[in-house]
Amino acid sequence: MTRIAFGSDHAGYELKQHLIARLADAGHEIIDCGTDSTDSVDYPEFCAAAARQVRDGHADVGIVMGGSGQGEQLAANKVRGARAALCNCLYTARMAREHNDANVLSIGARVVGLGLAEEIVDLFLSTEFEGGRHARRVDQLTALEAEF
Template identity: 55%
Template sequence: MKIALASDHAGYKYKEIIKEWLKSRGYEVADFGTDSEESCSYTDFIRPAAEAVAEGKCDRGIVLGGSGNGEAITANKVRGIRCALCWDLRSARLSREHNNANVLSLGQRMMSIEEAIEIVELWLSTDFEGGRHQTRIDAIEK
């Protein structure tokens, strides 16, 4: 599975740790930046990552910022993206089971790196339930 990964300066530290964690588990990673903790605009990095998922160049995406809110909003502006801002294991699981989220947004200032990795691991391993949920996904896409 190929994962698009992007952050702004406030999510950079976790992005780098998550990138290495993903690689150590056999995931292919496309890193869309940023490349430092120097202040930057998240839109410059998040949108290209979301577009890569929407275009099928990457299977899923993970975006990070201070809170994850702006990153989720930006990713969700791309047609075909269902980005979920997750803050715990339950929200991560439900974002996959019920919403078929294809991008995960995390806030570095909102959780420990251990919690972030647990969320990533669960999110990547959880399948979409389909069924009644697919009808809602179809409605979103219209």
């Protein structure tokens, strides 16, 4: 079982609800940080809230989504300790975990369909960090973050 924090804006709401239901049915613990409808909202508070759940140890990973996923990734990455990766394909989902130890997945709900989104999430959740030379680079990212 994985503890997963979700955050989205209105454009990502329907995909968020779909993924939450699917992952809850699979036995994962879900933390829904909003939004709660398709009414227009600003994404930063919801995506940062999901990233904070990861940072604070309440969630193992976060998943954020909006229209393109780009702003949502940016908002999550403003949270110290979050390593959010925009993954709208399987390759980037695998690399985000294997090489960057990403702990927040961002998806563009207007970019990928339900089936591909499910595959991206499954791959992200099942892929382990390789460590090795990549650990050194993740440590360098953490050091950069500590500068500010």
